[in-house]
Amino acid sequence: MQLFCLFIMEKLNKGGTTEARPFVLYWMRGLFVFHKGSFVKIVVFKRNYLRLIGAEVRDSCGSSGTGETPQAFTPRRLTARPAESEHLEGKSTTTHYLVNSNKVCESSLHKMAENSKEKGAGIMKKIAFIGAGSMAEAIISGLVTQQVIEPENIFVTNKSNDDRFVYLKDQYGVTATRSLQLLVKDADLVVLAVKPKDILETMQSIKEYIREEMLFISVVAGVHTTSLEGIANKRFSIVRAMPNTSAAVGKSATALAANCHTKDSQLQTAITLFETVGTVAVVEETQLDAVTGLSGSGPAYIYYLVEALEKSAEKIGLDSETAKQLILQTLMGAADMLQKSPKTPAVLRKEVTSPGGTTEAGLKALQAHQVEDAFIACVQEATEQSKRMGNQISKELAKYVVSQ
Ligand SMILES: NC(=O)C1=CN([C@@H]2O[C@H](COP(=O)(O)OP(=O)(O)OC[C@H]3O[C@@H](n4cnc5c(N)ncnc54)[C@H](OP(=O)(O)O)[C@@H]3O)[C@@H](O)[C@H]2O)C=CC1
Numbered sequence: 001m002q003l004f005c006l007f008i009m010e011k012l013n014k015g016g017t018t019e020a021r022p023f024v025l026y027w028m029r030g031l032f033v034f035h036k037g038s039f040v041k042i043v044v045f046k047r048n049y050l051r052l053i054g055a056e057v058r059d060s061c062g063s064s065g066t067g068e069t070p071q072a073f074t075p076r077r078l079t080a081r082p083a084e085s086e087h088l089e090g091k092s093t094t095t096h097y098l099v100n101s102n103k104v105c106e107s108s109l110h111k112m113a114e115n116s117k118e119k120g121a122g123i124m125k126k127i128a129f130i131g132a133g134s135m136a137e138a139i140i141s142g143l144v145t146q147q148v149i150e151p152e153n154i155f156v157t158n159k160s161n162d163d164r165f166v167y168l169k170d171q172y173g174v175t176a177t178r179s180l181q182l183l184v185k186d187a188d189l190v191v192l193a194v195k196p197k198d199i200l201e202t203m204q205s206i207k208e209y210i211r212e213e214m215l216f217i218s219v220v221a222g223v224h225t226t227s228l229e230g231i232a233n234k235r236f237s238i239v240r241a242m243p244n245t246s247a248a249v250g251k252s253a254t255a256l257a258a259n260c261h262t263k264d265s266q267l268q269t270a271i272t273l274f275e276t277v278g279t280v281a282v283v284e285e286t287q288l289d290a291v292t293g294l295s296g297s298g299p300a301y302i303y304y305l306v307e308a309l310e311k312s313a314e315k316i317g318l319d320s321e322t323a324k325q326l327i328l329q330t331l332m333g334a335a336d337m338l339q340k341s342p343k344t345p346a347v348l349r350k351e352v353t354s355p356g357g358t359t360e361a362g363l364k365a366l367q368a369h370q371v372e373d374a375f376i377a378c379v380q381e382a383t384e385q386s387k388r389m390g391n392q393i394s395k396e397l398a399k400y401v402v403s404q
């Protein structure tokens with residue numbers, strides 16, 4: 001079983017670079033904590049590695065500058081190296097996987113990691129969520145658990161689901177409202193968390209409330225910052241985020257990309273927000289489709305694996321409770337090994353595999369069923385879908401703009 005985890009890790013990493021490894025690992029760990037339902041019991045968070053990973057960052061405005069905006073970042077390859085920080089419960093567990101930002105440097109992020117709770121509380125006096133579904137709840141749950149902001153200062157709205165309002169109020173103490181004016185008024189930060197299909201209607205309804213100084217964060221898969229600006233028919237700061245639902249247990253692997261109107265201070269606010277619910281990577285916007293295919297959708301792949309293992313346990317005659325415990329512990333053990341050992345997933349896998357033994361037999365079955373290809377196809381297809389959704393919305397927007 002441990003082998004299967006290493007196998008998955010290897011396959012999800014395949015075709016990419018070793019840069020993806022800490023990212024993949026972090027969402028795997030998030031899933032395990034979530035699955036175990038033990039988040040609130042965690043007293044000391046595990047040590048995390050701070051890895052600075054290099055990649056080319058392109059200017060989202062198409063030019064470089066010297067101003068305060070992220071487009072001024074000079075592309076610079078950073079050397080990967082680990083550093084560590086430890087956080088007690090109530091503080092954020094923060095691992096930043098920075099992709100080549102010379103402005104958001106290691107030291108400032110490290111400091112933020114230590115102070116995120118206090119800083120978060122200072123920066124974020126009011127957060128407005130547009131959309132009150134799974135993703136909004138995962139982030140809200142993380143913010144409330146981490147005590148980043150008073151729950152009543154988290155405002156949420158949705159389209160029509162009243163039961164959801166009652167649930168979110170009861171569960172987290174947030175303020176639910178359908179008054180967009182009340183929702184967005186004085187909000188430092190607006191988080192857009194509706195489905196891509198609802199983006200046009202939602203943006204049209206809120207565009208009049210968007211202010212220049214406001215930071216607008218969109219978690220909507222595939223939808224470009226230029227599309228959001230186009231629908232609103234104004235220029236404003238947008239940070240696109242791709243978290244995952246493990247935010248609910250403080251273990252999201254989130255990637256952020258800022259548009260060219262976003263100030264450094266605003267990007268840092270976004271980092272602070274998402275570091276309270278997991279790790280943060282700053283990437284260029286074009287990489288977000290890949291992030292979505294890998295770690296945004298990633299929790300589902302692991303849940304699918306666990307479902308399959310549970311079915312297999314039943315077939316080989318293990319009772320479901322015992323199997324559940326064995327599967328979960330094996331996943332968590334493998335994730336810990338992946339995080340703590342300097343060895344690659346392939347080496348760790350080989351260490352489990354005795355020549356002519358049981359593991360080898362199991363692995364051969366996986367190979368015979370082309371599981372590696374299946375995982376590669378899975379991530380590629382999810383990535384392509386993110387691109388397709390973004391392109392479709394861009395096209396719809398173009399029609400909309402023309403008809404104005
Ligand atoms: N789920 C995930 O794992 C992840 C999701 N995302 C992204 O997050 C976004 C939200 O996903 P998810 O939370 O799963 O979706 P849900 O369907 O769970 O939630 C969507 C929410 O949007 C609300 N909504 C729809 N139209 C409007 C409107 N016009 N004004 C205000 N609210 C509106 C819905 O309200 P009502 O219920 O009343 O219709 C609902 O609360 C998506 O764009 C997705 O791509 C990103 C990363 C991971």
Ligand SMILES: O=C(O)[C@@H]1CCC=N1
Nearest residue numbers: 221292295296297298
């Ligand atoms: O399935 C989706 O489209 C969203 C985006 C990433 C995870 N869930």
